[in-house]
Structures are given as C-alpha cells and as structure tokens.
Amino acid sequence: MGKKLLLQNIDVPGINTYEVYRKTGGYKSVEKVLEQKNPDAIVEEVKKSGLRGRGGAGFPTGMKWSFLAKPEGVARYLVCNADESEPGTFKDRYLMEKIPHLLIEGMITSSYALGANTSFIYIRGEYFYVLRILEKAIKEAYENGWLGKNIKGSGYNLDLYVQVGAGAYICGEETALLESLEGKRGNPRIKPPFPAVAGLYGCPTVVNNVETIAAVVPIVNDGGDAYAAVGVERSTGTKLISASGHINKPGVYEIEMGVPVEEFIYSDEYCGGIKNGKKLKAVVAGGSSVPILPADLILKTAAGNPRLMTYESLADGGFATGTMLGSGGFIVMDETTSIVKNLWNFSRFYHHESCGQCSPCREGTGWMEKILHKILHGHGTIKDIDLLWDIQSKIEGKTICPLGDAAAWPVASAIRHFRKEFEEYVNNPESIQDVKHYFNVHNVAEA
Amino acid sequence: MAKVTIDDITIEVPDGTTILQAARMIGGHVVPPAMCYYTKLKTSGGYCRTCLVKVEQGSEKDPRPMPKPVASCRTTVMDGMVVRNTTSPEIQEARAGVVEFLLLNHPLDCPICDQAGECHLQDLSYEHGKEGTRFEFEKRTFDKIDIGEKIQLHMTRCILCYRCVKVADQLTDERVHGVMNRGEVSEISTYIEKAIENDFSGNMIDVCPVGALTDKTFRFKSRVWYTKPMYAHRDCDKCSGKTTLWYQGEDVLRVTGRKDVYGEVEDFICNTCRFDKKLTKDWVIEGPAEIDRHSVIIQNHTEKLIPKEQVQILPNLPGVDFTKKIES
Numbered sequence A: 001m002g003k004k005l006l007l008q009n010i011d012v013p014g015i016n017t018y019e020v021y022r023k024t025g026g027y028k029s030v031e032k033v034l035e036q037k038n039p040d041a042i043v044e045e046v047k048k049s050g051l052r053g054r055g056g057a058g059f060p061t062g063m064k065w066s067f068l069a070k071p072e073g074v075a076r077y078l079v080c081n082a083d084e085s086e087p088g089t090f091k092d093r094y095l096m097e098k099i100p101h102l103l104i105e106g107m108i109t110s111s112y113a114l115g116a117n118t119s120f121i122y123i124r125g126e127y128f129y130v131l132r133i134l135e136k137a138i139k140e141a142y143e144n145g146w147l148g149k150n151i152k153g154s155g156y157n158l159d160l161y162v163q164v165g166a167g168a169y170i171c172g173e174e175t176a177l178l179e180s181l182e183g184k185r186g187n188p189r190i191k192p193p194f195p196a197v198a199g200l201y202g203c204p205t206v207v208n209n210v211e212t213i214a215a216v217v218p219i220v221n222d223g224g225d226a227y228a229a230v231g232v233e234r235s236t237g238t239k240l241i242s243a244s245g246h247i248n249k250p251g252v253y254e255i256e257m258g259v260p261v262e263e264f265i266y267s268d269e270y271c272g273g274i275k276n277g278k279k280l281k282a283v284v285a286g287g288s289s290v291p292i293l294p295a296d297l298i299l300k301t302a303a304g305n306p307r308l309m310t311y312e313s314l315a316d317g318g319f320a321t322g323t324m325l326g327s328g329g330f331i332v333m334d335e336t337t338s339i340v341k342n343l344w345n346f347s348r349f350y351h352h353e354s355c356g357q358c359s360p361c362r363e364g365t366g367w368m369e370k371i372l373h374k375i376l377h378g379h380g381t382i383k384d385i386d387l388l389w390d391i392q393s394k395i396e397g398k399t400i401c402p403l404g405d406a407a408a409w410p411v412a413s414a415i416r417h418f419r420k421e422f423e424e425y426v427n428n429p430e431s432i433q434d435v436k437h438y439f440n441v442h443n444v445a446e447a
Numbered sequence B: 001m002a003k004v005t006i007d008d009i010t011i012e013v014p015d016g017t018t019i020l021q022a023a024r025m026i027g028g029h030v031v032p033p034a035m036c037y038y039t040k041l042k043t044s045g046g047y048c049r050t051c052l053v054k055v056e057q058g059s060e061k062d063p064r065p066m067p068k069p070v071a072s073c074r075t076t077v078m079d080g081m082v083v084r085n086t087t088s089p090e091i092q093e094a095r096a097g098v099v100e101f102l103l104l105n106h107p108l109d110c111p112i113c114d115q116a117g118e119c120h121l122q123d124l125s126y127e128h129g130k131e132g133t134r135f136e137f138e139k140r141t142f143d144k145i146d147i148g149e150k151i152q153l154h155m156t157r158c159i160l161c162y163r164c165v166k167v168a169d170q171l172t173d174e175r176v177h178g179v180m181n182r183g184e185v186s187e188i189s190t191y192i193e194k195a196i197e198n199d200f201s202g203n204m205i206d207v208c209p210v211g212a213l214t215d216k217t218f219r220f221k222s223r224v225w226y227t228k229p230m231y232a233h234r235d236c237d238k239c240s241g242k243t244t245l246w247y248q249g250e251d252v253l254r255v256t257g258r259k260d261v262y263g264e265v266e267d268f269i270c271n272t273c274r275f276d277k278k279l280t281k282d283w284v285i286e287g288p289a290e291i292d293r294h295s296v297i298i299q300n301h302t303e304k305l306i307p308k309e310q311v312q313i314l315p316n317l318p319g320v321d322f323t324k325k326i327e328s
C-alpha cells in the first residue's frame, strides 16, 4: 500500500462529521499555526514540500504564495477553485463529499499563511449537493470556533464563504472564476495583471485547487521535508487520480507520485486491469485537455523507460510522444474504443464551453466539431483531416486563456497517434458500425 | 524610457507604452492590424488576436523570448525588447489564421453593407486573408435589431470586438447593453431589445470596425466613396462639436467623429451633433478632411503622418549607433 496523506481516514465511519474528523486529528494544523504565529514559516514549509498546483498546471504552490503582493491596508484573498469541470476529473468532488473538513482545515491554515481574513470556495453549480455538505461543515467549524472572529483566542479573524457557479467550465479558469465570483460574466481576464497582484475586487489573491489546499494540512502537520520525501523528482507527495473508462475498478485513488502507469492500470490496488479482459488501446492521462497516448507510449516512454505517474515522466518526450499529468483525470480506453468518436465528444465539449471572447477559440472550436461530426458520419475526406490539423495549430498558443490549447491538444494528439483511424472513417465509411445520429452543438443557446 | 526594436527598426518610447503604440509611433508597415483595441476605450483590446506579434527578446535584462505570440495591444514594452511582426513568417501565418476565423461566420455581404469602403475587416482580409474559404458549413445568422431609434445592430456581421460594450460602459450614464450567451453564439444585446437612449450612444457606430452597428439616418443613402468628407465644428454644450460631415452634393448625409488612419476618433461626439444637425447652416465648415493622397477611395483613410520631431526612427545599421534619446 502506498502512503496516503489526504485520504488515509476516508473509510472511518462518520469522517464527514466534525466530531469524528476532530478525533482523528483534524484541525491540528490550525492549532499549530495559531500557536507558532509565523505565517511566513508556513509559506517556507510549503515551498520546501515541493507541492505543485493540483488544478492542472502544476505550478509550485509555495512560489505562487510568495508572489502574493502585500500592500499596506489592502485586503488579500484566498479563493479555492472547486469548479472541477474538466471531463474525466472528479477527485475534488470525492474529497469534498467524503471529508469536507479537510478542505476547510486547509483553507484556514492557508488563509492564515497568506494573511487573508475572507476566503472563498467557488464550487461548480452541478455539485449542488456538495455545496450543502460544505455549508454544513463550515457551520460546524464556526460553531467550534475554527472560523469567525478571534479564532481560538489568537486574534486572527477569518470568514469563509461558498459560492456556486452556474455551470460553465470556463469559470474554472482562475480569472474567469474571479469575474464570476464578483458577479460578472465569467470571461477570463487578460493577463497581466495576475491575481497575485490584482485578483478578486482588484486585491491580491491566491487561487488554488481543492486538492492543493487540502495538501497544506499534512505539510503543516508533518513538515515540508516529510512531504517532499514522498514521490520522486519534482513530483512530490501524493496525487488524487480520478480513474475512469474501461477498467475494472473506476474511482478516486490517492497514489504516491512515481507509481508506474502499468502498475496503476493493472494492479488490484488501483484500476484492476482492463474490463472483460480486453486490450488497452489508449489513455488520456490528465483530463480531457491533455494529449491522448496509445498503449505503447503510455506504458513506456519513447526511450523505452517505464512511464511513471509524475509530472516529469508523463511529459517525457514532449507532445510528440508524451502527455501531461494535468488534473489527474485518467481515462482508459480499450481496443473497442473509437478514437474519432471520443475526440468528437471532447471537441463538442470545448465548443460548448468556449466563452467566445477571442476569435480563434470562439470560431475554431465550432469548426473542428463540425468537421469531426462530418468524418464520424462517414462524409469526411482526407483533406478534412489535414484541415483539422491546420485549425488546431491556428488556435494553440494564440488565445487569451488556455481553453484554446485545451481544445487544440486532443485534436492534435489524436491525429498524431491515430491518423490511420481517421483515414479508415474516410476510406471505408461502410465499415463504420453504430452510426447513430449524434447531436451536434450548432446552437449553444438551445443545447 | 524603453528602447524597443520592431521589425529591425529601433525606437525609444516612454515606459508603459504598449508594443502596438510603439509600432504606431514608427508607423507604416510595422504596425500590426488592430480590430478590437481602441486607444480611447479603457480595457479594450486582447480579444480579436489580429495584433499578435512575436517577442524574440523579452528585454535587455531578461533576453529570453516569450514562449507564445502576444497581443501587441495589451503587452507593454520592456527596455531592449525585440519584436517581430511582418518579418516573422510565423506571425503572418497566425494572422492569416485569425482572419480566417473572423471571416468564418461573417456573411461577406459587402455589396449591400454600409460599412463597405471604410470597413476594417475588408482591409484586413485584403491584406492578410486568403483566397476562398475552407468552411463548408452553414454560417450562423442573427436577426437584425434596432437598438434605439437611430442605431441598427446587425449581429451577423459582428466580430465581437467588445468596443461598443466599452462605449456603453465608459461613455454613457447607464449600462444597458453587453454580451449575452457564450462561445460561438455570443451576441451583443440590449437584453430585451431595450432601446439605448442617451447622448453618446451614437459613438458605438464610430467604434464598430465592421458594419454591425450602423447609423439608421444614413443607411442605404449612398456608398461611402461617393460622399465627400469635410471637417466642421459647432458650439455644442455636450461635446467638442468637432466632426466630419459627409456630403453628397449639397446634402449632409451623415455626421461622424474625426477618425485617424486607425479608425479611431479624435473626440467622441454627442447624438445631437451626429443625428440632428444635418444642414450646412448648422456648422462652421473648416475645409476638406485630411486625406491620404495614395488612396483612391479616400474616405477614412486619412493618413496623418506623425511629425518628424515627435518620433525618431533609429535604423539598425551594423557598427553605427544611431541611438539618441528622445525628449518625452
């Protein structure tokens, strides 16, 4: 069994309640930081831990925290990104649903480290029932003196609010999230300025993922060095992986960074192998945005080394032969999967979710979806495949926010690794089984 | 001051200048096209991506290149920055892509569009676009709506530059319009087609780079190239009263702000000047509008060269240091 730092108590009955959570050592990190009275020391521990953002980009959290501007007399905010809308990713939901106090404890400790007196959890609208769970837990935390004025006699004040989104993937992008939190249309902001300088209501703000904030708890309790001792290279600690697709045991797994991909897919401790004894065809390792890899490249790098579940190993080979750890949404596809159909499904999503601010993403996502829809129905041409490639290349890196990249990468990687399959759809349309009439998102307003 | 080199031409500019502004100070071919940025509108720019440039060297201190093309209208220069626009094939390719995206759902109804001849999308397509289209699906369309008595919105032509939204936010008392829906079906809207009634709403027409917002008092009266622009002014208690009158024979067909070569007005004007003063006797005529002598269709291509003493262009000749400080 690998070491667990977040979910070790997940099976304790009643862990979602304050009493049980507290009995298992909950809120110790808050006691510790309030006693030590040294916020900067917490930032140092987080730096030492090597913790990297779990929302997808993997930016070092300690560094992000140290960038936070601290002008005199200006409020600072901590905002937790619980928008979790990347297809294939459901780890934050699991954590909040099962052990909500861990997030709240992390929010208090992190807010103290950053000197924030008001903090927010922004949760996606579809997680409405989780909102209820969080609200209950927050109420318990207030009742027990962990939130509010003069927490445990320390003189530190903190109010924590939960805000629900209204169902837009783009509101997970941190600046769109801030806009939405301010009550505006959720359009990503043009950066700079970065949130660390001008974030929520123009004040310095840190935005972190749910899992990132939860990981601060073990870092404070056991020290940054202990956290960094788990994992390999610059991938320290543990990672929650949302495993889905054609596997025997889909679910959320906490793994030590560095578990070989092969072990993760086939061992009984994790996914338990491919369903119905089928063969592995491809994996999307980090949520729908990251490049898809065929079986041979996900199990071993192009150089023939075993691929590990780390930021570095998954990225080995760049986009030519590698991918990204992303948000840890691990989607497994067996030999029966149609890559074209799957890609169309992803493209449909990005088309639907583009905010429409910048022209390459607004126009390009819809165009790619339409072409894929056409190919999927057996009306495509070889030129269409090349056109898809060209369109994605004109979106990637040219947009305001990374949603454009997120829409481009799946298309590029599917064509890069599975071009033959696209050609098959073009050359032998009659061989396509199961052509239902798929719903095409022509009009988002009606969809 | 910061020294920046754009397409091998070096210029010194005040700190905080954007790459686009620096390029405009140099003038000519190095200026990236800008479809959404508008100097007089705060927070404009960044949306259309036509002004993308390559930053080959970030600054003197940190010479690393920027990993991706940047929007020149929203990126400030750093001392020692090296930028490529027309001299980067990669940027030319990216821009052609952006033009294709902007035209993807555009109706291309130029023959019956009032903006034809002074349309920035036409110019952009002419300069950077490709022949033909690779889009074979049905284009999206919207119904025309009247926003107020004098302005018509033809959303089908809109490129979502957000300029009119900024006009509404920044010039007029009450914000009554914005962007509805998202993605491909985003639309500029007054919500329930509420009329926009305030003294400065007409400026939306002037800032619109395409024919999405048009002056109903001018619609279909004439092609712009058959009209003659004259500078004029009047005493106005609401605005500067400095305008361009567009004549056909003796008749003033429309009144607009005075635009520069980038389509930006000198002053925003009020609706009284724009819509209600259509007689020569309402105005003091100053004379013909400044025009670019190289243009046949002269309207709005009023190239105004920046006086030499304001801008000093420093050629990059090997071994010769032409660097001179320019007084700000």
Ligand SMILES: Cc1cc2nc3c(=O)[nH]c(=O)nc-3n(C[C@H](O)[C@H](O)[C@H](O)COP(=O)(O)O)c2cc1C
Pocket: A052, A053, A054, A055, A056, A057, A058, A059, A061, A064, A081, A082, A083, A084, A085, A086, A169, A170, A171, A172, A173, A174, A175, A207, A208, A209, A210, A212, A213, A401, A402, A403, A406
């Ligand atoms: C389109 C888009 C959607 C995103 N959605 C999420 C999300 O749902 N949850 C999340 O934590 N980060 C999301 N991110 C990443 C955030 O912008 C941001 O990087 C992250 O919240 C930072 O937290 P971290 O440093 O703890 O990872 C998204 C980014 C983009 C571009």
Ligand code: SF4
Pocket: A170, A188, A353, A354, A355, A356, A357, A358, A359, A361, A362, A399, A400, A401, A402, A403, A404, A405
């Ligand atoms: S890339 Fe897409 S989602 Fe991001 S700002 Fe541009 S249009 Fe909006």
Ligand code: FES
Pocket: B033, B034, B035, B036, B037, B045, B046, B047, B048, B049, B050, B051, B052, B071, B072, B073, B074
């Ligand atoms: S002018 Fe710079 S992005 Fe539109």
